[in-house]
Amino acid sequence: MDYGRDPIFPEGFLWGASSAAWQVEGGVAEGGRTPAIIDLNSKTKKPYADNSIAADHYHHWKEDVQLMAECGFTSYRFSLAWPRIIPTSDGKINPEGIQFYNDLIDELLAHNITPIVTLYHYDMPVWVDELGGWRDRRVIELFDHYVRVCFEAFGDRVKYWLSINEQNMQIVYGKWLGLDKGCADWEKDKWRINHIMNLCHAKAVIACHELVEGGKIGPVPGYVPIYPESCKPLDQIAAMNAEELTEKIWNDLYAFREYSGFVKQYWKLHDIDPDIRPGDMELIGQAKIDYFALNCYRSNVAKDCPKEESYLELALNKEGKKGQFVYPKFPGEYALAPNPYVETTDWDWEIDPVAMRYMLRYVWDHYRLPMMITENGLGAHEQVGPDGQVHDANRIAFLRDQIYQVGLAIEDGCEVIGYNPWSFTDLLSTGNGMAKRYGLVYINTTDEETLDLRRIPKDSFYWYSRLIRSNGRDW
Ligand code: BGP
Secondary structure (H helix, E strand, O other): OOOOOOOOOOOOOEEOOEOOHHHHOOOOOOOOOOOEHHHHHHHHOOOOOOOOOOOOHHHHHHHHHHHHHHHOOOEEEEEOOHHHHOOOOOOOOOHHHHHHHHHHHHHHHHOOOEEEEEEEOOOOEHHHHHOOHHHOOHHHHHHHHHHHHHHHHHOOOOOEEEEEEOHHHHHHOHHHHOOOOOOOOHHHHHHHHHHHHHHHHHHHHHHHHHHOOOOEEEEEOEEOOEEEOOOOHHHHHHHHHHHHHHHHHHHHHHHHOOOOHHHHHHHHHOOOOOOOOOOHHHHHHHOOOOOEEEEEOOOEEEEOOOOOOOOEOOEOOOOOOOOOOEOOEEOOOEEEEOOOOOEEOOOOOEEOHHHHHHHHHHHHHHHOOOEEEEEOOOOEOOOOOOOOOOOOHHHHHHHHHHHHHHHHHHHOOOOEEEEOOEOOEOOOEOOOEOOOEOOOEEEOOOOOOOOOOOEEEOHHHHHHHHHHHOOOOOO
């Protein structure tokens, strides 16, 4: 539909931005925090960048919240670091970790900024990993203990909770993220790991409803809408296969609390045992989510890939030089392909604002649950200009187009309660450290050299501020 006028955002819409503990905090050895698996990855796995300082939010949180308030934020999405809260295997609570987040939450609330809190965003404590991490069912009770501590400590003030960030992407890109450690056959083992993660998600949902008065909790799928390459009927089925195997299997489980016929058939065909034990599905059955938090940056195109074709492994663009991404082929399922209708970023991510509207309509049509955007943004190479400012016109154009499509989806009848792009300040990219910047606020440091970590609001900060102060009218 063309509405013939700019979209209208509902009153009370949550306007903010996003971050994650390991990417923004730094202070990894301070305040009683112990190492997380991601700390080790960031030191050994190139091009991951050392996260021991990151954006140094651990020491700049007050200034950062002040900047959010100046921008006019009404929400801020961030994650809690498990190894800051439960640093050791005796399960003892670290009062300094609780204090850090209490101070942050109180400061946000003092500025009328609603906290939206992710329980898990890739920073599993090393002590949990040594017990087997997501591979071992003992993690279910450990995670349950951790989330209950969080709900009890912060649930009086935090009402919006998120369980596990991008569980689907952690499984789909598990080899790249290091989740395959200790797995003999990742393609089979990943379904067992995924089932354990589903049980952890369920524990968090159940505990939130038990312990947080008025608390709402949802999952955070990483969402990449997939279009068929052509109107050839088999391209449509390929797009549906890709959608299932990267997103829908997860979203169906969260929303309907049972495994779909599609995934059960997939397991049978590939001789996979996800190790579902008595009582598991009853637990999942009790975990009724309140909303979907959605991370969406780009779209993909899928085409038919007959069984006879050869498998081709995906290769991610790790340097920010266009053209390095390798489109994978999964014979008998689908192949990904370039989209001639959209531009791409330097990391070969499709710039496709319409995908935002498509995703919101798709998720609304399938699940009829409120939705919140918890990530969306432009990763770019950036420097401070000779005038001491950062002129990120590309980011303004990106955000404007994306937010406009959120508005159109709202006009289309979708219930969307907030928009929190990635990211508030520059922070470490999972793929490229500080070389790939997303922030509305520049952090003066680089991967090669730690500088003064000065905060410099970019042009996009001022543009976004005007937009949110007008509740989405001043484009
Ligand atoms: C999401 C993650 C974030 C963030 C973002 C951008 O998948 O939830 O943690 O990093 O992607 O990705 P990247 O940093 O690789 O550009």
